[in-house]
Amino acid sequence: MGFVLQPVVEVRIKGLEGSDDKVCYFVEPDFQLRWIHSVEKQWWEEQYQRESDGLLLTTTYFEAFGAGTPSTEALAPIQKPGYLGYQINEKLPNLNWIVSRLTKGEIDYGDHRVLIHQMVPDYSEVVIMPKTYGLIDRLKKDLCHELPSDGSR
Template identity: 75%
Template sequence: MSKQPSKRLWLLTSAALMAALVFFVLWASVSQQPVVEVQVDGTTCYFTEPSFELRWIHSVEKQWWEEQYQRTDDGLLLTTTYFEAFGAGTPSTEALAPTKKPGYLGYQINEKLPSLNWVVSRLTKGELNYADHRLLVHEWAPDYSEVTITPKTYHLIDRLQKDFCHELASDGSR
């Protein structure tokens, strides 16, 4: 009789493990996580933080320009823009944003975009910042390369196939 309980225990354990495996596979196939996907010069990476900043040196004013974005369910929201110098083409009809840095002027923009295409060069020193990560995008690709920033929803398998942006080397290589 001692063999009977061992066999029953083994069958119950096997059935529980199979059920757990089926549950995990189903969960992995349906669970999704919102991310921001970045594509530049053949490299694709992502980050999960809902907000980020683009920062570059303006080609005419030669001063830093910063834009803050928020990931939304249906795109990106450009919330504010900050700059050190005021010149031609600078928006001036929007409400002033709270000053985040001494010497900067900011405007509240609140413009929705489905995605963002951004051209970078070494001269403008374009960078993408999120959480505590500073990504020097201008070092990833040749001058005048287009960076595509898109809000997406990744399944677990998508996340396993792509890298976090901050895990890439500064030149965008793996």
């Protein structure tokens, strides 16, 4: 039973000034990152799929068009009201994401919305990567949606 392996998405919040990293995980293969773009001040959403050797950025949705906005990609097959969506299909080994209260970063998966910006100090680095956990690993770590939203333990 301890040898059963389960693919997960691990979320590692880098510790500040010598403190330990916080680590949580979720088992759903599809997830979305959402944040408010620092220049446009509009929501930006990226949808991902966990794969065995990385993450696949499938689609990007945004409310406003501006600097850094992809415009040469094919339109996403499913459009969301109030958003423009593009099909991206870019493979990444992991994500390194800087989170702050101003950008209101969140991770959505399954029926859960994790307000990561409320759990960490401003400008914290969050690393998101596919992993495989055994039973012991899963027992030692928390599901991301079970962490307190104010960052306490």
